[in-house]
Amino acid sequence: MSSRVQIITEPVDISRSIFDLLGGEPGVRALVDRFYDLMDIEPDLKELRAAHGPSLDEARDKLFWFLCGYFGGPDHYIQRFGHPRLRARHLPFSIGIVERDQWVACMGRAMEDEGIEPALVERLLQSFFGVADWMRNREG
Numbered sequence: 001m002s003s004r005v006q007i008i009t010e011p012v013d014i015s016r017s018i019f020d021l022l023g024g025e026p027g028v029r030a031l032v033d034r035f036y037d038l039m040d041i042e043p044d045l046k047e048l049r050a051a052h053g054p055s056l057d058e059a060r061d062k063l064f065w066f067l068c069g070y071f072g073g074p075d076h077y078i079q080r081f082g083h084p085r086l087r088a089r090h091l092p093f094s095i096g097i098v099e100r101d102q103w104v105a106c107m108g109r110a111m112e113d114e115g116i117e118p119a120l121v122e123r124l125l126q127s128f129f130g131v132a133d134w135m136r137n138r139e140g
């Protein structure tokens with residue numbers, strides 16, 4: 001048995017930030033817009049949509065600002081609102097397994113629609129799943 005580390009995922013170019021790989025601000029904006037467009041129209045994401053208010057406009061801006069910093073770009077969210085404290089900020093919304101899974105599925109479809117490289121999609125979905133799971137605040 002070789003002592004080499006087993007490579008279990010496709011390699012991703014780590015010489016550039018994820019922010020750059022996604023096309024900077026225009027790329028992140030397009031991803032977030034596709035994410036909320038899908039949330040608005042896809043019948044199998046209806047519980048996730050119902051957890052949001054009538055308008056998704058504020059959520060679009062906030063997720064865009066947040067993801068720019070999360071992916072290694074400018075810290076627009078922190079400059080406006082301070083530390084993200086995502087779990088605390090999500091406590092007003094009921095989040096269980098259904099909402100977690102619909103959020104991650106919605107993001108996966110949005111990334112595919114935006115033509116993001118499959119190896120990067122896979123890696124980002126794993127990381128988003130961890131965050132979304134930690135956001136759960138309801139049994140079931």
Ligand code: HEM
Pocket residue numbers: 048051052053055056058059062063066081086089090093094095099100103128129131132135
């Ligand atoms: C990886 C998972 C997630 C990330 C990165 C994320 C990110 C964010 C961010 C940055 C905000 C803005 C917070 C603020 O300043 O008020 C937000 C708001 C919100 N999130 Fe999430 N979220 C995630 C998962 C979820 C899930 C699973 C739900 C399910 C219900 C959810 C529902 C909401 C709602 C309802 C808002 C308020 C939108 C508004 O202001 O109109 N989020 N989220």
